[in-house]
Each structure stands twice: as C-alpha cells, then as structure tokens.
Amino acid sequence: MSVQRRKTERPGEILEAAFEEFSQKGFAATRLDDVAARADVTKGTIYVYFSSKEELFETMVRQLMAPVVDKTGDLLSIEAETPEQVIRAFLSFVYDNLARERRTRELIRLLLLETDRFPILIEEHYETFIVPVMGKLRALLLELQAKGKIRSLPALDFPELFLGPAMSLTIWRLMFRKAPEIDTDAHMEGVLDLFLNGLQPSVMT
Amino acid sequence: MSVQRRKTERPGEILEAAFEEFSQKGFAATRLDDVAARADVTKGTIYVYFSSKEELFETMVRQLMAPVVDKTGDLLSIEAETPEQVIRAFLSFVYDNLARERRTRELIRLLLLETDRFPILIEEHYETFIVPVMGKLRALLLELQAKGKIRSLPALDFPELFLGPAMSLTIWRLMFRKAPEIDTDAHMEGVLDLFLNGLQPSVMT
Amino acid sequence: MSVQRRKTERPGEILEAAFEEFSQKGFAATRLDDVAARADVTKGTIYVYFSSKEELFETMVRQLMAPVVDKTGDLLSIEAETPEQVIRAFLSFVYDNLARERRTRELIRLLLLETDRFPILIEEHYETFIVPVMGKLRALLLELQAKGKIRSLPALDFPELFLGPAMSLTIWRLMFRKAPEIDTDAHMEGVLDLFLNGLQPSVMT
C-alpha cells in the first residue's frame, strides 16, 4: 500500500523537487537530473508526468499560486469600516503571503526572473489576482474617503503603493540573505502606523 | 582613426551588449554567441577582453553599479532640516535610480536572479551602498525626531521601509510590463504626502 | 538479447576505440568525436561511462596494463638454476609483452608521451611492476654469481640493462615503421647468446 501511495504522490513529489531546484537556480540553470534526484526518481520518470521542462515549470508555478489566489476571496469581501481595519487586512494578507511564506517569496523571484520566458504566467496572475485585489483596495479607500474617514490624498490613485513595504521587504530578504533579520510583525505594525498617521509630530502638541 | 577608436571602444561595446542579453535572459540562458553578435564581434573577441562568461557578467554589473554608487555622496552629506527635505531627497534618489532608470531596474532583476551564483556582488553592494545609505537615513530621522519635527514612531527602526514604494514600483514594472503605466513623479509625490501626513483626515477638523 | 549484450559491452568497445585513437594521435590530438565514431556510438555516450577525456585515457591505460602486470607472478617465482634459464625467462617475458604485442608497444609510447600529463600512471607502473621485476632479476643474478655460475660483473648493478635490447627493439619498431622487419625470435636468441657468451672468440681456440 505504501508503494501504491507513493506512486500516486509521484507527481507532487516531482513538483516539490522542481520548486526547490528552480527557485535555487532559475529555469535555465536547473537540470532535470537534479530535480529527479531530489524527487528520488529517474529523469525518465519526469517525462511520464510532464511533457517538457517548460510544462513542469508552469505546472509547478500554478500549483504554488493556487492557494494564494484562493485566499483572495476573504479580501474581496471586506467592508470599509475604519481605515485601520482596511489597511490592516490588506497588509496582513500581503505580509502573510509574500513576506512570511518562503515559497511565495521564491515564486515571486522566479516569475520576476522568467518574465520573458513565461509571459502568460505573469499575465494570468495579473488578471486573476492583482487587478481585482487592487481594485478592491482602491474602492475601499475611496469609500473611506467619501465617508470622511481618510483624507483625499494622491496616494489613492496608486493602491499598489500600500503593498510596497511588504513587497520591498520580500525583495530585501531575497537579495540580502546575510543582512540582519527583520521582525515581520514589527515591520507591519510600523508600516500601518506610518500609513495611518504619517511622520507629523503629534498634532496635540 | 575610426578603426583605432573602435578598438578602444570594443570592451565597452561588449559590456553594453552583455547587459542587454543578460538582462533579457538571465545569466544561464544567455549565449555568448548572442552577446558577440549584438556587439558586432565574434565570440573569440569576447575572450580577448574577458576571461569567462562569469567575469563578463561581473564586470558588467560593477560597471553599471558604479555611477549609482558614486551618487551616494550627495545623499550622505544631507542635513536634517525639515522632514520633507529629508524624505524627498531619499525618495528622489531611489526613484531616479531605480524606478526611472531602465538599466538600474534591470540590474536589480539580474542580481535578484543570480543571488546564488554571484553572492559576492550582492554582498559588495550591500556593504558599500545599502548599509551607509540606510544608516544615514536612520540618523537623519532620529535627528529630526530629537528636534521634535517628527513623531517618535516605530517605522524609524526600518529605514528601508521608506524606500519600499520605489522598490515596489520597480518590481511592478519589471513584472507587469503590460500593466497601465504609472506616472513616476505623481507616484513619488503621493508617497511623500502619505509618509508625511498619513491617511488621517485633515487636521483642521 | 543482442542489444542487451551490446549494452554491457559498450564501455569495452569505447575503451578499445580510445586505445586506437589515443595511440595513433596522442592524448591532446585525439578527438572524442573520433573515438565515438570508431566505437559506433555518439559522443554523449562516452560521457555515460567516463567522466572526462582524462578518465577515459587513464581507464584505458590501466585496462591494458592489467594483463601484463598479472603475468609478472610467473616471473617472480622463478628459481635460479642456470644463467640461460634465468635470462631466457626474463627475455621471453619482455619480448612477448613489449616487442611482440602491438598493444603494449603502443602503450609504452603513449606513456612516454604523456609522462607529464599522467605522472601517476607512470609511478604506479613503476612501483607495482618495474621495481619488483628488476629486484627479482637482480636477486637471481646475484644468486647465480654466488653459486659461481656467472662472473662477478659490473652489469649486475644494472639489471634493467638486460631488458635493454627488447625495449630498444620496441622503440625501433615504433619509430622506423618502414625499416626492414626484424625477426623477433632470432633477435632474442641473438641477445641471449651475446649476454651469455659475449663477443669473445671461442675460448677453446
């Protein structure tokens, strides 16, 4: 039975191995030999499940993308109560999925890297994920503004700006592996505070 | 004479071609044949000036890095007058060099991509550029805070946070080439405003 | 079944082809394409069995060396009866393995040629083959001398001198391919006679 189970799990094991290899070396520099070795199968076996290196890559990306995309439902159903609620919800989502999750982080790098080779993957992601999420954020902010709960400010035209710090932290971690660690929660709280209040000295004073 | 001049310019032409090819395809997928063809020389000529593909890559990165690093001098001599001056100076620097400059933008991608293959390049960059710039920004913010010109806020512990939006915009542009264009100046002004004032409704109220 | 058998024989066929090519052209001038063509496989196949041109060469040398080294056992168990028996045994060995065997002959040339590139091969050969064989010959000659069966002569200090003619004949054949053929048996008998009796006119006279 365990052998039977293994057989069923083969494709998943290969995808898992593919992720590790691809994210370490990029598409071109990854050898299917290494993927096979890591998945504990032979190179030929990969071709039983995937028709080419390209297909293996695409399948792996889509598989890793799926859970993140699934979670967007939560985001899209948020209501505009207070600025903090809204901003916190979006920040949490991005920090959780980009900054904290190693896999998503590496996936970002991979996509950034293979922008030219797999433009479809990027476009899909953009349409099915980025556009609706950014649209929702923008709508919420405008609603808050209409309610007088936030200023009318130019930044409302650039909703992806609010995700900048998390994205930036992700890139930071990808590049400077030996830089001092940054506490993700503290970073997020700092961003939240900055976004809500800016740098200005306490008005009361 | 024109031939003579060409000779002197060869290495530069090769580096230029190398940048275009490497940034389009990444290190591993770039063929020296293509670099040579783009530089209008033969493959052998590359080896007259560079001892290997690796060395060509490193030399190219360092050459593109140099002007950016050179400009840091200006940043490091800034004095802490008003919050706006300080934040604007740093934002301008990052927007100019990362978001606006295609070459630096592509360079970032390349480094992100080849993090494992050329760790030294990253470390060098980190030590000679990131650490001093971030240190200076933090010092300025603390000074402003000491002078009562800004709040004491948690974000002061994460100076690189202030560069996040520009970095994020850069990544955005690298990934989503077909997304609607974003006006760089307006983006920067929006960020400046957000950082200085936050989302809170007009203080007047 | 025949295909199956071929698979098993592949490495041997490649080694055989490698010997022919290497011995004709030397290490540097031999192209793996030619080795592959001669073995009726593609270049890639060579790398299935050997990790580099160097390893292919070394393996081939060791494989050809092995049978010769194996035969030394016979030599090392000889007893010192008469001078003729002893000298004949050693001469036979060297003539059989060096002068008569084309493969060993070419191997000698190859090693002579690649002395600098593969010093280990030479050293191994020297330690495991030359030293014991020469030691044995010297011991036998000294024993014969002690028994009064041969003179006490300076040549006893240079046992490898007794192999000189066979070695020399080998070199001769390697170099002067178009020189008149020399009858190996007659040559050996001539040497035996010379070594046993010298040039001196019959003492009886």
Added chain:
Amino acid sequence: MSVQRRKTERPGEILEAAFEEFSQKGFAATRLDDVAARADVTKGTIYVYFSSKEELFETMVRQLMAPVVDKTGDLLSIEAETPEQVIRAFLSFVYDNLARERRTRELIRLLLLETDRFPILIEEHYETFIVPVMGKLRALLLELQAKGKIRSLPALDFPELFLGPAMSLTIWRLMFRKAPEIDTDAHMEGVLDLFLNGLQPSVMT
C-alpha cells in the same frame, strides 16, 4: 648594436623556446602563445619567421638533429682494430648523444610521439643517420670476425642491438623521472664488459 644583434637572434630564440615547449607537452598540446612568451616575443612574431606551427616544429627538430648527424663522420671513419675499440667507440657515441644529452633525449621522445604527424622527419633521420651508422657497425663487426677477433655470433645480424642498452637507458630516464639515478659511465662500462665477455664464469673452466 645589442638590439640589432637581438633581432638577428630572434629565430634562434624562438626555436629554443619551441624546443622547450614542444618537448614538455608534445606537438598538439603546445600553444604558440607559450612559445612566444618563453621567447619573449609576441605570437605574431613567430609568423614572421615560420609559416606555421608545423614548420616551426620541423625546423626545430632539424636544427637539433644537425650537430648529432655531423658527428657521425667520426664514427664512419673508424677502423676495426680490437673489439673493445669498436664497441667502445659506438657506445660512447650513443651514450654521449642519447643518454647524456638532455636535448637529444627529449628529441627522441618528440619524434617517437609525432611519428604519424611528421613521418618525413623520421624517414630522413633513418636514411641519413641510422642506416649508415648501423651499416658501418655491422661492417666493422664482420671484419673483426673475419680476423678471428670475435666469434661468429647471431647478434652480428642485429647491429642496432648493441645500441639497445643506451637507448633503453634513455627511455628509462624519460619515463621514470623519479627512479634512482644511474651513473652513465658505469652503465656504459658495464655494458661494454658484458658485450665483450658475456656472463660466463671466469675462464678457469
């Protein structure tokens, strides 16, 4: 003047450098860059004096061969007095030129190595040097035999046999560089004694 002289000496310096490089690495593995560097000229300069790598090699071989060939005159004018005189004269010649002279020794190796690439060099050498010298030796031995000064022995049919030990010693030194040194004079005297008297026990019998 010294510069002028240098110019005149250029070809000789290049040939000298060529010998060192060729003899160390063989024809195929020698790079003209290295020859040029050793001769302290640039690669282009080699082509001022030699039209190709092949021609450089051939010229170098012939130049090194010349002095040896010149000396054969002495040998060819010897008269058949005593066996010792004859054998000693020939042994001395071979020991001096092969065993003792590093350059001739290396030359032998080079020719052995490039037998296929430069068959003409070998043939020339064979015709102009080997044939007459061996012919002379054979004639002298036959004359001595006719005079009853040596036995009628089969070895007379293989005159090159008498050069075997020196040739063998040369090969020995080429191959086993780390083997204990052998005293050339003692070796030659041992050979002379062996050839003249054989192994037979003192004439007491």
Added chain:
DNA sequence: CATGAATGAGTGTTCATTCAT
C-alpha cells in the same frame, strides 16, 4: 509505470592564423 542508456544539438572556451598598424 518506471527505468536508464543513448542521443545530438548546443554552448563555453581555446588557439592557430591573419592583418592593419
């Protein structure tokens, strides 16, 4: 399904040779 031997197109690198200066 799984294997792994075999393939062959492709790529980085070398190096003899040329030639404008």
Added chain:
DNA sequence: AATGAATGAACACTCATTCAT
C-alpha cells in the same frame, strides 16, 4: 620587423528528450 587585436573553426562537455525494456 614586430605587434596584438580579431577571427573562426574546433573541441570538450552538458543536458533535455527519447525509447526499448
């Protein structure tokens, strides 16, 4: 004569892909 930049044909080695078992 001498240079050295430039060439381009070769060559060792790699690796995605195939396929008989």
